[in-house]
Amino acid sequence: MSSSKSNNAAASEKCLSLDNINPQFIELEYAVRGPLVIRAGQIEKELQQGVKKPFDQVIRANIGDCHAMGQKPITFLRQLLALTMDTTLFDSPDYPEDVKKRARIILDGCQGQSVGSYTDSAGIEVIRRQVADFIAKRDGAPCNYEDIYLTGGASPGIKSILSLVRAKVNGKRPGVMVPIPQYPLYSATISEYAMNRVGYYLNEDKNWSLEIPELERAFNESRKTTEPRALVVINPGNPTGQVLTRENIVDVIKFAHKHKLLLLADEVYQANIYAPNSKFYSFKSVAYEMGSPYREMELCSFMSTSKGYLGECGIRGGYMEVINMCPQVKAMLTKSITASLCSTTAGQVAVSALVYPPEKGEPSYEQYIAEKAAVLDALKERAELVYKTFNSFEGFKVNVVQGAMYAFPQIIIPPKAIAAAKAKNMAPDTFYAFELLESTGICIVSGSGFGQREGTYHFRTTILPQTDQLKIMLDKFQTFHAEFMKKYK
Amino acid sequence: MSSSKSNNAAASEKCLSLDNINPQFIELEYAVRGPLVIRAGQIEKELQQGVKKPFDQVIRANIGDCHAMGQKPITFLRQLLALTMDTTLFDSPDYPEDVKKRARIILDGCQGQSVGSYTDSAGIEVIRRQVADFIAKRDGAPCNYEDIYLTGGASPGIKSILSLVRAKVNGKRPGVMVPIPQYPLYSATISEYAMNRVGYYLNEDKNWSLEIPELERAFNESRKTTEPRALVVINPGNPTGQVLTRENIVDVIKFAHKHKLLLLADEVYQANIYAPNSKFYSFKSVAYEMGSPYREMELCSFMSTSKGYLGECGIRGGYMEVINMCPQVKAMLTKSITASLCSTTAGQVAVSALVYPPEKGEPSYEQYIAEKAAVLDALKERAELVYKTFNSFEGFKVNVVQGAMYAFPQIIIPPKAIAAAKAKNMAPDTFYAFELLESTGICIVSGSGFGQREGTYHFRTTILPQTDQLKIMLDKFQTFHAEFMKKYK
Structure with a gap:
């Protein structure tokens, strides 16, 4: 009854086949969780199984997944959630009155x-x-x-x-x-x-x-x-x-x-x-x-x-x-x-x-403001760091990250790399992203998943890794890129 | 910018009108939250505003919404949720070790x-x-x-x-x-x-x-x-x-x-x-x-x-x-x-x-089993109560509630009531359900929302009101039905 067994059943016996299901399901693409990300998941499993790689962890810079990259939750929000889930916590002295008030309203x-x-x-x-x-x-x-x-x-x-x-x-x-x-x-x-x-x-x-x-x-x-x-x-x-x-x-x-x-x-x-x-x-x-x-x-x-x-x-x-x-x-x-x-x-x-966050004078206010500022300040710092670092790479063109959580640099991919991508039946930017993933563990999403002007190549990276992690990531990226350019120039 | 203002704007100015939106949205019906339930919500607001009614509350027997009808949550589940939301609770002695173990695994x-x-x-x-x-x-x-x-x-x-x-x-x-x-x-x-x-x-x-x-x-x-x-x-x-x-x-x-x-x-x-x-x-x-x-x-x-x-x-x-x-x-x-x-x-x-509930020997086990049994025993009692009571009503035909959370009695609606429904451009069972709602506050869903054999009439009620509430509801229902039959026979 397992999936593997089902593979053996004659396809003609099946109710559903690629010929008779919703064609829109076949057409649709969702690059943020596409083949690069699936491969990243496999690499993580391989690392767990002890397979030797030139890196010891996958850095998931493919998706705006803040907590996955180490961002801490805002205490006020989590307390509000816990209170609405377990109402015995209304008796706990560890929960501030303003959070209790809000939980009660909800x-x-x-x-x-x-x-x-x-x-x-x-x-x-x-x-x-x-x-x-x-x-x-x-x-x-x-x-x-x-x-x-x-x-x-x-x-x-x-x-x-x-x-x-x-x-x-x-x-x-x-x-x-x-x-x-x-x-x-x-x-x-x-x-x-x-x-x-x-x-x-x-x-x-x-x-x-x-x-x-x-x-x-x-x-x-x-x-x-x-x-x-x-x-x-x-x-x-x-x-x-x-x-x-x-x-x-x-x-x-x-x-x-x-x-x-x-x-x-x-x-x-x-x-x-x-x-x-x-x-x-x-x-x-x-x-x-x-x-x-x-x-x-x-x-x-x-x-x-x-x-x-x-x-x-x-x-x-x-x-x-x-x-x-x-x-x-x-x-x-x-x-x-x-x-x-x-x-x-x-x-x-x-x-x-x-x-409806804590307001000035309420017991949760100071902590809330401090946590919020810490997150936003760190993001700001990383937005600048990513912009400046990528701009120093050969053949990179990056715009200022004014907002959101991503940079979308343009990369000039040398003709030899484009030919190598073609030989693998891959878009050149996807080829670049796969090479990066396999040699550094850094998972980005190639520009073709978002759309770009014909003949230009990009990728999206988040600015979410914690700052020390981000610096390591950018160092690795720099080394990779220099070697990539050397190999294909 | 409010909705009410938008009503005044000329319809021809709008991007979207009933003529050019997804026709499936117009076709679809979802009776469990349909006109009867919308009216029940209005009645609740009217009661809050002090409008006099022959009843003082709406009994929502229209939807399988257990907690809304007073069912208590299972403590183990809520503790597990609270722990995964607020991890400082791992330090709390009030949370059993088996729940902490499960939260940690998640x-x-x-x-x-x-x-x-x-x-x-x-x-x-x-x-x-x-x-x-x-x-x-x-x-x-x-x-x-x-x-x-x-x-x-x-x-x-x-x-x-x-x-x-x-x-x-x-x-x-x-x-x-x-x-x-x-x-x-x-x-x-x-x-x-x-x-x-x-x-x-x-x-x-x-x-x-x-x-x-x-x-x-x-x-x-x-x-x-x-x-x-x-x-x-x-x-x-x-x-x-x-x-x-x-x-x-x-x-x-x-x-x-x-x-x-x-x-x-x-x-x-x-x-x-x-x-x-x-x-x-x-x-x-x-x-x-x-x-x-x-x-x-x-x-x-x-x-x-x-x-x-x-x-x-x-x-x-x-x-x-x-x-x-x-x-x-x-x-x-x-x-x-x-x-x-x-x-x-x-x-x-x-x-x-x-x-993956608590297992025998674990600290949460006894409470979990007791709470689970209390819910299921009460539902069983109510399934029998609803079946027996409705079966005693004139013109009702009910099957045993073997499982799930509903009874679906057939009612014989007298021709005079069918004519009255027709005059209001309503299905006869919907007419019956609206009369019940307006005179008792009991909200059920008429059989036409689920489908039924041509010429038969039904309604769905949940068995979820707490037993004392359910008895009151069934008493009110009985009085209403007797009066309805007297009026339209």
Whole structure:
């Protein structure tokens, strides 16, 4: 009955074969967890089994997985989670009163005062209200809690909105405009839902800026085969690390309005801003300040507890704000979410911790502020370190990491290496990434997983390894790169 | 920027309207959270605002939401969750050593020893191995951990398998055979994925038995328009509460094999067996004992931490076992799951608590066994109480609640009531359920949400209210029903 036995059964006996399953499953790609990462997992097992390698550990710089790279959880958040899970801890003197107060508010908002009950499909009302207060304060603009949906990380929210717009229009497939390079959740979901991806290039030479003529070009060229319905903007950028200026956001909003595109603002890295001249502006606040008709535009914004300074990827917390949607359409969105019952209460509690942290004068405040600052300061330091170090490598071109958690350097791969990649039937950047992995244990994701201009090669690395680890990683990387260049130049 | 303002914006200005969104979103229905439940929520708010009603609370008998109805969580599970969330509790003398041991095993299986890290898309390996051990012991048949996927409740697993088979075959829509009555997750997902539902009737006169001639009828009749690909069996039954005999399962397996249907065994209520002569047999164990070729059949089985004696609906834990699947197809399934990153670690920890509970001699054992027995004994008592009480009502026909958490009585609705329902443009059973809700506060789900034979009327109620509450509910129900019959006879 084991998998291995099943391999022997005649394929013709099977109900399912590659010929008769959902073709979108075959088409879709998700590079952040693709072949490089699978190989990294195998190497880890080989190391455990004592196989000799030129390194003693795999450094997973492929995914924005903060705690996996040694980031410590924020105490306040973990205490809030533990209190809602085990209510006997309300009697413990080790738990501060402000955390107990917040846990009590959440439990009072749960049916039967238990996080073991289903919540409303959009989430626990009191937490949705906390989110609305947080957004209103952030933006200086009103926010209605009924526009907030709590989601298990940002991904399910993004998927539910893309699923909502996936109807054919005038017999044409719906199109979703996404940046190149982009985060592969978008390409994977667009494939899964049989939509068309309409890529617009970010301008690498101007620090991955988002330029309106390029949006127009992409929009117009797509229209022969596609009905563009939605525009995805990732700010701060993933994998590119740029932070949009307010002026840029104004122009993007005007563009979306002109072409009646639903705006999806992926703003999960809004707390991760490092460059001194960069500032986060939410699409909502900018649209609000622009006044009519932009203020009345439909807009979906996504946020997560996996990034920022919490980095709680495994808990799966997040929310989306959906504004100005036609009420009948919004009812359909809500209905589609109810069939999945509700997102995990642990994730909802984490969202509460994100949007309603300890306030000045409360017992948890000092520790909370110190822990938060430590995480953000370290990230800032590493953003600079990664930028400076890579820029010193031969044939590397890197933009400043203004925000988010990644660098996306361009590498000039010599023709001999391109030929060697071709011989292995690999994209040159993937070839480079595999060579790096096998000789140093460093796992990055090649640029082809995110998209890049034809003939250019990149990779994405996170800035998440702890600073001492990161220095070791960059040293190893430097040695590898010098040898790679020597070998293939 | 609030929702209310958006109502005023001209609809033509909107990107999204009912005319251009995903039509499957409009089609889908999910009765367990449908209009009756929405009205119940409004009534709760009205009661809070002081509106006078003939009752002072809403009794939510519409959904299998154990903790919401006062069921207490299992201490062992909640301690395990709290320990993995706040590791300072390892120093607490209030936490038993066996729970600490289990928490340590889980944390050692997490990247960075934190539940805040992403897990493998299929879940934390050590917990998948615990699940495999649990299944092997339950079935007396081998189980490979690589066949186990941890999922956020059973629903995402079911949806991912249905999504896998949703390809058209020979130009015909794929069909999924589901019972009538059925759990609306299936009908909702089949709608969402643009598949065809092939309903087979359970035989109400023989305690909702699953009969092969009826499966054959449904299969054959569907084939003009549909290519049947999968067969869903819910055992113990939801909403019907029956438990399949071993002989019945043998016949179903043979039927699925004969017609090359992928078997989906929804076994989330496997611990909820009440009738003295009923016993749970897993589809896997039966197929294994039948030997070749049934032992090599593809089979997907689903389990959840939301039901059984844990009742942790909000945490979102579950798993699926996928056996004998063609390795290339399984790779596509895994790939499709990776794009959603991973299920919540809280849910994965809950699965660990389900499959690896305290063992005899360990410090938590006695309390765990006592708490588990208390929940299951109370459910058994209520299953009998509901059956006996409803059977005494005029015009009610109820089958024994052998298992699961529901009764699905048939009610004879008098012609005058049917006419009154018609005047309100309502199904007669929905009319009955709304009358019950408005006059007693009891929220049930009408049979039309699950499917029923034309011209028959039913409703589903849970057996979850605490026994004293349940008695009050049944008394109120009896009074209401007598008055309803008097009014409309």
